[in-house]
Amino acid sequence: MIAGVQKLDRGACVNVLAQRQALLPQDPKGLFVCDTVHEELAEWQHACGYADADVDAIAQAFGLAERLSNHPYDLSGGQQQPLALAKLLLTKPSLLLLDEPTKGLDPQTKCQVAKAIQGQACAGVTVVMATHDLPFAALVADEATMLFDGESAATQPAPEFFADNLFYRPTCDSFAKQWLENEADR
Numbered sequence: 001m002i003a004g005v006q007k008l009d010r011g012a013c014v015n016v017l018a019q020r021q022a023l024l025p026q027d028p029k030g031l032f033v034c035d036t037v038h039e040e041l042a043e044w045q046h047a048c049g050y051a052d053a054d055v056d057a058i059a060q061a062f063g064l065a066e067r068l069s070n071h072p073y074d075l076s077g078g079q080q081q082p083l084a085l086a087k088l089l090l091t092k093p094s095l096l097l098l099d100e101p102t103k104g105l106d107p108q109t110k111c112q113v114a115k116a117i118q119g120q121a122c123a124g125v126t127v128v129m130a131t132h133d134l135p136f137a138a139l140v141a142d143e144a145t146m147l148f149d150g151e152s153a154a155t156q157p158a159p160e161f162f163a164d165n166l167f168y169r170p171t172c173d174s175f176a177k178q179w180l181e182n183e184a185d186r
Contacts, residue, residue, distance in 0.1 A: 002128060003097050009150070017126060020094035024101055028084030029073065037075070038068040040087055048091045058086045062112060077104035085113060089120065096120055098129040102136050107174040114140045114179060134170035138162045139179050 001013050003023040015021070025031070034040045041055045041064075059065045062082040067075060072083060081104060088096065101117070102110050117140055121127050131137050137144060137158065144161035146153045146168070154161070162170055170176070 002095075015095070017095035021097060022088035022091055022093035022095070023097045024085055024088055024099060026099045026103065028080045031084045031087060032072040032080075035071055036068065037064055037070050037072055037083060040072055040083060041068075041090060043087070044091055050090050050092070054090060058090060061116070062086045063109070078106055078109055081105055082109060082112060085116065089116060094125060096125050096127045098127065098131075100131055100133075101129060102131065102133045102175075107178045110136060110175040111178055111182060114175075134162070134168055135173045135176040138170040139176060 001008055002015050003021060004015065004018060005023070032040055034043055037059070038055070041059060042052075045051075045055065056065070059068060062085070064079070064083055064086065067079065072080060075083060081101065085098075085101065096117075098117070101113055105113065114136065117127055117129070121142065129137070129141065141158040143155055144158045145155040146161075162168060172180075
């Protein structure tokens with residue numbers, strides 16, 4: 001609804017960043033219209049003004065450099081998700097809307113995605129993420145909101161939201177262990 005893809009049944013949603021937003025849908029295939037990974041990454045190059053070097057850098061950052069000649073549908077789901085995110089990040093959005101951004105990802109790729117999301121937030125991009133991946137949300141999000149019956153029931157800083165929460169208890173999964181180890185090394 002924030003992205004304007006669906007209409008509200010009631011209430012209002014005002015998005016002042018609508019002209020500079022990017023939406024990562026649950027199914028990343030919805031963003032793929034080209035014949036190769038490289039063409040996908042370069043699709044909006046002229047309209048958005050990014051360089052060939054930007055395409056190369058983001059392909060490298062998301063582990064796609066060896067897959068540039070592949071058709072996007074020939075990638076695994078765990079490779080399609082980062083491709084879709086990389087394609088969106090090249091547009092330099094002011095608002096990044098993510099619907100289940102970790103779906104099908106292994107812990108290492110989740111770390112790449114987490115790093116990219118945090119990098120965007122540090123650069124001033126507003127990031128809104130809908131996810132059921134509690135460990136990811138607990139470690140990456142600044143704030144967490146619980147939605148109930150189409151409304152916000154609670155919004156708190158993520159550490160407070162997940163601390164002693166009776167219903168939403170993130171576990172220390174493989175991603176969380178790897179993320180915490182990487183953070184300790186910094």
